Amino acid sequence: MEEDTAKSIIESEGYQVSNINYIPEGNSHFCFDIVLNDGTPVVARFEKTSRISDIDDKKRDFHYNGLLSLERERNLCEIVKNEARLPAPKVYEIHHTEKGSFMLVEKLSGIHWKDFLEESNYNLDLYLQSLKYLGSDMAQVQQVNFESYGDIMGRNEIQPNKINNFADRLKAITDLKLQRAEGSGVLNEQQFSEVKKYFDDDLNYLENKLKSSGEKPVLVLTDIHPMNFFVDDEGKPSGYFDLEFCQAGVPALEFYTIKFGLFNYFDRETFQKAETAFFEGFENNGGQYERDSSVNLALERTLSIGHLLAAVTSYHGAVDGLRDTWSDQFKDIMFDAIQRKDVNYVAIADVLRSKTKQPKQPTYNRNV
Numbered sequence: 001m002e003e004d005t006a007k008s009i010i011e012s013e014g015y016q017v018s019n020i021n022y023i024p025e026g027n028s029h030f031c032f033d034i035v036l037n038d039g040t041p042v043v044a045r046f047e048k049t050s051r052i053s054d055i056d057d058k059k060r061d062f063h064y065n066g067l068l069s070l071e072r073e074r075n076l077c078e079i080v081k082n083e084a085r086l087p088a089p090k091v092y093e094i095h096h097t098e099k100g101s102f103m104l105v106e107k108l109s110g111i112h113w114k115d116f117l118e119e120s121n122y123n124l125d126l127y128l129q130s131l132k133y134l135g136s137d138m139a140q141v142q143q144v145n146f147e148s149y150g151d152i153m154g155r156n157e158i159q160p161n162k163i164n165n166f167a168d169r170l171k172a173i174t175d176l177k178l179q180r181a182e183g184s185g186v187l188n189e190q191q192f193s194e195v196k197k198y199f200d201d202d203l204n205y206l207e208n209k210l211k212s213s214g215e216k217p218v219l220v221l222t223d224i225h226p227m228n229f230f231v232d233d234e235g236k237p238s239g240y241f242d243l244e245f246c247q248a249g250v251p252a253l254e255f256y257t258i259k260f261g262l263f264n265y266f267d268r269e270t271f272q273k274a275e276t277a278f279f280e281g282f283e284n285n286g287g288q289y290e291r292d293s294s295v296n297l298a299l300e301r302t303l304s305i306g307h308l309l310a311a312v313t314s315y316h317g318a319v320d321g322l323r324d325t326w327s328d329q330f331k332d333i334m335f336d337a338i339q340r341k342d343v344n345y346v347a348i349a350d351v352l353r354s355k356t357k358q359p360k361q362p363t364y365n366r367n368v
Contacts, residue, residue, distance in 0.1 A: 066153075130236070301342070
């Protein structure tokens with residue numbers, strides 16, 4: 001969407017825009033940094049109608065198959081802001097027009113975590129400090145409970161409802177990814193059988209182990225990656241703004257994504273330091289998680305391999321000079337993880353370095 005088009009739609013709803021700039025981020029939205037005529041800074045988030053499910057022609061997220069809407073996103077912002085007590089944007093208004101649906105939200109302070117690292121010259125101390133802050137925040141997030149597992153549509157609405165064993169929820173998510181992979185033809189018959197057997201075995205194990213766990217579903221943001229939250233000059237999170245995938249889930253659902261995108265930002269040695277710093281902040285703020293539990297490790301591994309399968313499918317057939325080999329590279333990492341029952345998270349980041357240009361090692365020089 002062009003800036004002039006967005007400005008015209010916004011002004012058709014009665015606003016006066018003095019300045020507008022496109023924000024190049026987000027798979028589900030066109031985002032614009034706006035200053036209204038009265039000087040108020042806001043962000044406009046337009047729905048992307050191209051994000052339509054291949055399952056039923058509805059707007060759904062790719063990982064959990066949850067229905068996406070601006071109303072759901074508003075509800076999630078309110079839960080994160082009011083119940084988890086974290087800096088999420090206030091939603092001022094939602095508008096549905098013939099030319100597009102959008103919402104105006106509070107403009108949060110800070111810069112993307114990725115930019116913070118770059119501006120600090122990838123300083124190790126600041127990197128670890130920021131993860132310690134993040135761990136503390138995630139402890140607050142997991143203090144928010146729900147009655148069943150699933151997509152959070154609103155405070156008292158979980159879809160699908162009455163799922164009391166997370167293994168059942170995980171099976172539905174995994175079946176969706178298997179269905180998409182099979183339909184894409186990205187795996188041959190033998191490869192597909194190997195992947196399916198892995199999931200069948202692990203899900204049977206988890207179903208029995210989780211049946212009598214007694215744990216309550218907790219709030220999980222699920223989409224923490226380097227461009228999905230803001231931090232201040234010291235690396236403390238100052239804004240969580242892309243919350244449309246939030247789940248009522250298990251803590252492992254949060255932690256595997258953070259391993260997938262943050263702990264692995266540099267090399268294997270730094271990964272261990274990152275994990276230690278994060279969980280120090282998490283535990284200091286009352287968070288509880290058995291990192292060495294066989295069940296939690298199996299959950300993280302199964303979720304990660306499912307995420308890899310989604311990436312293999314998503315990048316299949318990509319031809320843009322950058323992502324042409326990503327599907328095959330992620331496929332190699334996935335089968336390695338299946339065979340070793342251990343995910344090489346740093347190898348995942350190594351694939352992405354061709355795009356992100358992030359270095360392999362941190363530094364000890366601060367630029368902020």
